[in-house]
Amino acid sequence: MTEAPPSPHTVPGLRTPLGPRHADQPWWNAQRGSAMPYGRYARPARPQADPTGRTWPSNSLVKAPLWASVDLRDGNQALSSPMDVERKSRMFDLLVRMGFKDIEVGYPSAGDAEFSFVRTLIEQDRIPDDVTVSVFTPARPELIDRTFESIEGADRAMVHLCHATACLWRDVVFGMTQDEVRRMALDSAGQVARRADAAKGTQLRFQYSPETFNVTEPEFALGISDAVTSLWDASPERPVTLNLPTTVETDSPNVFADQIEWMHRHLDRRDGIILSVHPHNDRGTAVASAELAVLAGADRIEGTLFGNGERTGNVCLVTLALNLFSQGVDPQLDLSDLDEIRRTAEYATRLPVPPRHPYGGDLVHTAFSGTHQDAIAKGLAATDRRIAETGDARAVPWNVPYLPIDPKDIGRSYESVVRVNSQSGKGGVAHVLKTAYGLDLPRGMRVELAREVQRIADGDGAELTPADLRAVFTRMYLDCAQPALLLKEFEISRGPRVTVDALVAHAAGRATRLTGSGPEVPSAYAAALAGAGLTVEVTEAHGHPVGAGTRYAAYVRITLDGTPWYGAALADTEEEAHLSAVNSAVNRAHT
Numbered sequence: 001m002t003e004a005p006p007s008p009h010t011v012p013g014l015r016t017p018l019g020p021r022h023a024d025q026p027w028w029n030a031q032r033g034s035a036m037p038y039g040r041y042a043r044p045a046r047p048q049a050d051p052t053g054r055t056w057p058s059n060s061l062v063k064a065p066l067w068a069s070v071d072l073r074d075g076n077q078a079l080s081s082p083m084d085v086e087r088k089s090r091m092f093d094l095l096v097r098m099g100f101k102d103i104e105v106g107y108p109s110a111g112d113a114e115f116s117f118v119r120t121l122i123e124q125d126r127i128p129d130d131v132t133v134s135v136f137t138p139a140r141p142e143l144i145d146r147t148f149e150s151i152e153g154a155d156r157a158m159v160h161l162c163h164a165t166a167c168l169w170r171d172v173v174f175g176m177t178q179d180e181v182r183r184m185a186l187d188s189a190g191q192v193a194r195r196a197d198a199a200k201g202t203q204l205r206f207q208y209s210p211e212t213f214n215v216t217e218p219e220f221a222l223g224i225s226d227a228v229t230s231l232w233d234a235s236p237e238r239p240v241t242l243n244l245p246t247t248v249e250t251d252s253p254n255v256f257a258d259q260i261e262w263m264h265r266h267l268d269r270r271d272g273i274i275l276s277v278h279p280h281n282d283r284g285t286a287v288a289s290a291e292l293a294v295l296a297g298a299d300r301i302e303g304t305l306f307g308n309g310e311r312t313g314n315v316c317l318v319t320l321a322l323n324l325f326s327q328g329v330d331p332q333l334d335l336s337d338l339d340e341i342r343r344t345a346e347y348a349t350r351l352p353v354p355p356r357h358p359y360g361g362d363l364v365h366t367a368f369s370g371t372h373q374d375a376i377a378k379g380l381a382a383t384d385r386r387i388a389e390t391g392d393a394r395a396v397p398w399n400v401p402y403l404p405i406d407p408k409d410i411g412r413s414y415e416s417v418v419r420v421n422s423q424s425g426k427g428g429v430a431h432v433l434k435t436a437y438g439l440d441l442p443r444g445m446r447v448e449l450a451r452e453v454q455r456i457a458d459g460d461g462a463e464l465t466p467a468d469l470r471a472v473f474t475r476m477y478l479d480c481a482q483p484a485l486l487l488k489e490f491e492i493s494r495g496p497r498v499t500v501d502a503l504v505a506h507a508a509g510r511a512t513r514l515t516g517s518g519p520e521v522p523s524a525y526a527a528a529l530a531g532a533g534l535t536v537e538v539t540e541a542h543g544h545p546v547g548a549g550t551r552y553a554a555y556v557r558i559t560l561d562g563t564p565w566y567g568a569a570l571a572d573t574e575e576e577a578h579l580s581a582v583n584s585a586v587n588r589a590h591t
């Protein structure tokens with residue numbers, strides 16, 4: 001009797017059902033567990049949002065959400081040296097240039113620097129008419145009052161009220177019950193509403209954030225949000241921003257999406273609410289959390305440039321926007337000079353953007369490996385051909401292997417796309433010589449040159465710059481310390497065949513006049529070289545103008561006494577380049 005396959009649930013310690021195929025295989029069981037104290041993190045299940053009727057997995061991202069920058073508050077409060085007024089100003093101006101309409105400019109009750117930055121923006125009239133600045137306040141009466149002082153005289157502003165709602169914070173930080181936290185929220189929201197009524201001449205909007213939302217009991221988060229938005233009389237004409245954070249990211253993004261969809265479907269005044277999310281990146285999944293939250297009904301995302309923020313950071317708005325861009329969706333932010341954006345962000349935060357950071361890192365559009373370089377070079381060449389055919393670069397779809405977007409669209413050049421080291425192949429070497437120097441080598445010569453480049457790169461392990469590659473090319477083909485042949489002068493006549501009449505200096509110092517004919521210049525010259533006792537046959541010849549066309553490059557493959565050699569030359573005319581390329585091949589055979 002054959003044994004029944006093990007049940008998918010029989011592997012101990014795994015919650016994901018395993019197929020019977022794998023569960024009893026020795027290779028599957030090779031990992032035997034670790035000594036890590038993971039038991040400390042096992043927790044009783046938290047009440048979760050009821051996922052019944054979830055729709056977000058079937059939705060797709062078709063338009064940009066409302067973007068809100070918290071670089072100047074959440075990003076700033078996480079820095080070891082918070083931004084001074086000058087750094088904050090540079091960041092503010094950058095955010096405005098990029099097209100942000102919703103910018104949290106600080107936590108004015110936290111101290112003088114924060115307060116005076118808000119005053120500077122207002123008093124110097126630095127806030128464009130289509131931008132709303134917001135100011136953050138905790139739920140403490142004296143700090144709310146100070147926050148309102150900071151925005152006196154502003155045309156428009158948003159007051160952002162926030163306090164934690166989760167059980168751990170209620171118990172440990174506030175020492176309050178659910179009812180007491182709810183009372184604190186409503187008292188503060190009431191104070192905000194009264195101060196707003198008194199702030200004549202300033203158009204005020206409100207934002208409420210139940211901090212730690214993601215680990216708050218869903219019913220409590222919903223109840224307190226409904227109570228605050230009702231007190232503020234949220235309506236389509238004067239919507240309230242309800243901002244739901246993963247203050248500390250604790251779960252996979254699908255859990256957050258369920259929480260957001262549940263709120264989206266259950267909120268009392270949904271049409272009077274701008275549903276916002278504020279993901280942090282503790283698990284490294286802030287981008288996914290934000291994207292799934294939008295699928296689940298969020299209208300707005302708060303985050304920072306390059307993900308600066310507490311601990312592992314806030315969600316990176318550059319990544320989110322360029323993810324949309326890469327899918328053909330208008331990102332509604334201007335990211336066309338990403339390096340400038342990065343420089344300003346690095347200056348303001350004094351933090352470097354890591355080289356592998358999506359889109360903005362130094363290395364993200366760079367390929368070192370040979371097969372990737374080959375594919376990229378072919379993709380770029382195919383795109384160039386299509387652009388030449390249609391005459392409209394913007395109309396040609398971007399289809400280049402390994403490059404999700406065209407680096408040029410975010411202000412990067414192609415020079416840095418392909419970089420050469422010991423992992424590179426002929427495609428990469430050829431691509432660099434072509435893009436940096438306009439040299440389009442034939443395939444066989446690429447193979448030969450790449451072998452030499454590989455030998456050098458293997459030797460010192462370092463990257464070769466375009467200038468290094470050019471130097472290798474020059475040393476191999478163009479420079480010859482003691483040439484066996486040197487072209488002194490020549491004349492070419494064309495009839496049914498080409499005739500070359502050349503004065504050639506030999507290694508021995510003699511100069512000989514040689515004449516020969518053939519179908520093309522290189523073959524005619526090969527025939528002429530018989531007069532010098534050389535049996536040369538040209539098996540390949542290529543050439544092209546270089547740069548603005550004032551120089552010409554030629555590449556030949558010859559056989560000399562039956563052995564193949566490549567040669568190359570750069571000259572002022574096409575004919576001279578071809579004759580010199582044949583000499584280059586002969587000279588290489590003699591060294």
Ligand SMILES: CC(=O)SCCNC(=O)CCNC(=O)[C@H](O)C(C)(C)COP(=O)(O)OP(=O)(O)OC[C@H]1O[C@@H](n2cnc3c(N)ncnc32)[C@H](O)[C@@H]1OP(=O)(O)O
Nearest residue numbers: 077107109110111137138139140162163164173174211247
């Ligand atoms: C989610 C977020 O990121 S919230 C923003 C966090 N940002 C910052 O903390 C940076 C700016 N903060 C500060 O400069 C200071 O904390 C200040 C000036 C605002 C307050 O300083 P202090 O009065 O000395 O308070 P301290 O920071 O030590 O403690 C916080 C107090 O506020 C309470 N609290 C914390 N958050 C909130 C809140 N959102 N609403 C109401 N009370 C709060 C705490 O329970 C604690 O109360 P306790 O003194 O009764 O124990």
Ligand SMILES: CC(C)C(=O)C(=O)O
Nearest residue numbers: 162209211245247278
């Ligand atoms: C103010 C809130 C949204 C916050 O910064 C957080 O929870 O991280």
